[in-house]
Amino acid sequence: MVDPKLTELEKQIIASIQGDMPIVARPYLAIAERLGVTEAVVLNTLRDLDRRGVIRRFGATLRHQKSGFRANAMVAWKVAESRIDAVGARMAAFPAVSHCYRRTPSDDWPYNLYTMVHAADEAACREIARRMSEETGEADYALLFSRRELKKISMQYFPDLAPDPEEG
Amino acid sequence: MDKLSCSASAAPPPDDTCEALAPEALMDDTDRRLLNRIQSDFPISPRPYAQIGQELGIPEKEIIQRMVRLKECGIIRRIGGNFYPRKLGFVSTLCAAKVPQDKLARFAATVNRYPGVTHNYTRENAYNVWFTFIAPSMAKIEANLRDIAAVTGVRDIINLPATNVYKIRAHFDL
Numbered sequence: 001m002v003d004p005k006l007t008e009l010e011k012q013i014i015a016s017i018q019g020d021m022p023i024v025a026r027p028y029l030a031i032a033e034r035l036g037v038t039e040a041v042v043l044n045t046l047r048d049l050d051r052r053g054v055i056r057r058f059g060a061t062l063r064h065q066k067s068g069f070r071a072n073a074m075v076a077w078k079v080a081e082s083r084i085d086a087v088g089a090r091m092a093a094f095p096a097v098s099h100c101y102r103r104t105p106s107d108d109w110p111y112n113l114y115t116m117v118h119a120a121d122e123a124a125c126r127e128i129a130r131r132m133s134e135e136t137g138e139a140d141y142a143l144l145f146s147r148r149e150l151k152k153i154s155m156q157y158f159p160d161l162a163p164d165p166e167e168g
Numbered sequence: 169m170d171k172l173s174c175s176a177s178a179a180p181p182p183d184d185t186c187e188a189l190a191p192e193a194l195m196d197d198t199d200r201r202l203l204n205r206i207q208s209d210f211p212i213s214p215r216p217y218a219q220i221g222q223e224l225g226i227p228e229k230e231i232i233q234r235m236v237r238l239k240e241c242g243i244i245r246r247i248g249g250n251f252y253p254r255k256l257g258f259v260s261t262l263c264a265a266k267v268p269q270d271k272l273a274r275f276a277a278t279v280n281r282y283p284g285v286t287h288n289y290t291r292e293n294a295y296n297v298w299f300t301f302i303a304p305s306m307a308k309i310e311a312n313l314r315d316i317a318a319v320t321g322v323r324d325i326i327n328l329p330a331t332n333v334y335k336i337r338a339h340f341d342l
Contacts, residue, residue, distance in 0.1 A: 006256065006257075014249070014251065014256070017248045017249040018248055018249055018250075018251065019246065019248055020246040020247060020248055021246075021247045021248050023217075023232055023235045023236050023239060023247065024232075025215055025217060025218070025228065025232065026214060026215060027216065028212075028214065028216075029214070039214060043212055043213065043214070046212045047212050050212065052255070053252070053255065054251055054252065054255040054256065055249050055250070055251060056250045056251055056252050056336070057207075057208050057249075057250045057339075058208065058209065058210040058212075058248070058249045058250070059206050059207045059208045059209065059210040059247065060203065060206045060207050060210075060235075060238075060244045060245075060246070060247045061207075061244070061245045061246050061247075061248075061250075062203065062207065062243055062244060062245060062340055063242055063243060063244075063245050064340055069340060074291065074298070084332075085332070085334075088332065088334035089334055091334070091335075092334040092335035095341075097335060098335070098336075098337050099335060099336050099337070100333070100334040100335040100336075101262075101330040101332065101333055101334065101336075102330065102331050102332035102333075102334070103262065103328040103329060103330050103331060104328060104329055104331055105328070106326040106327070106328065108326075109264070109295065109326050109328070114262070114328075118340070142293065144291040144292060144293050144298070145291060145292055146289040146290070146291055146298075147289070147290045147291060147292060148289065148290040149288075149289055150276045150279075150280060150288035150289060150290065150297070150299075151276075151279075151280045151285060151286070151287065151288035151299070152286070152287050152288075153286050153287075154246065154248065154250070154286065155251075155253070155258075155284070155286050155302050156283060157251065157256050157258065159283065
């Protein structure tokens with residue numbers, strides 16, 4: 001495993017932006033004041049983390065059900081390992097696909113390529129999967145529609161360093 | 169600013185409260201432009217909303233008002249950073265389980281108690297519960313899965329670690 005070698009301040013700043021940042025004119029100043037450093041230190045540390053590729057995406061996360069994408073399907077594909085990189089790349093190119101991963105299959109679950117498909121309804125998800133199948137020639141797949149959300153949170157990486165939610 | 173308002177309840181509604189309202193009723197074109205801009209590359213500068221406002225030709229104050237309303241309406245879930253687990257010294261995986269209906273509530277509660285379980289859904293399949301798991305090591309995740317099996321009596325739990333990522337995106341074009 002990689003040793004990420006994060007400083008205590010970096011961990012504190014990561015913990016400060018991994019939750020829900022308040023919508024205020026100077027959000028970094030609020031973080032800086034809580035941590036007892038200057039706003040410039042917070043900004044420079046964030047820029048550095050960003051440069052090092054630690055931050056995958058920084059911004060608003062939408063409830064996609066509420067923004068017009070009401071259905072999502074996980075589509076699991078069984079693809080020959082010799083073709084999987086090429087097929088993965090082609091499937092990733094579909095705009096409706098948000099995630100495309102190769103995974104190690106298990107004994108009674110042979111699927112090794114996973115795509116998350118988002119669309120207005122389930123029929124549209126099925127149609128997109130059908131087109132992905134047609135375009136790649138991969139016919140062995142399972143559509144798994146989500147039925148109930150049991151949990152959905154953002155990962156809290158350094159919970160001891162995160163701001164107390166009671167503080168606002 | 170326009171007079172679009174969200175549902176009757178003032179608190180951020182759970183996902184199904186505004187279900188009856190079509191998304192088009194909750195957003196105007198300016199909201200869509202703002203949402204398309206704000207989902208990534210949030211400015212790392214002293215006044216991020218002023219910077220976005222400059223890019224879109226909208227005053228900072230209006231940007232903030234719109235953001236607050238989109239948050240209250242539940243269209244925005246949160247504003248913040250998303251990280252690569254590996255870069256922070258963590259590993260992540262996708263797990264699935266075959267859970268009989270009468271064990272579902274107990275199984276969900278047991279699994280959800282782990283802070284590293286970030287997403288958990290029932291899906292229509294023999295493997296009917298699917299969850300993501302983030303932890304400092306795969307050995308730790310496997311130990312947790314053994315504990316979950318022991319506590320719940322659910323034996324069919326599979327671990328499907330990713331070996332390649334072809335795409336990861338959470339940006340929705342509106």
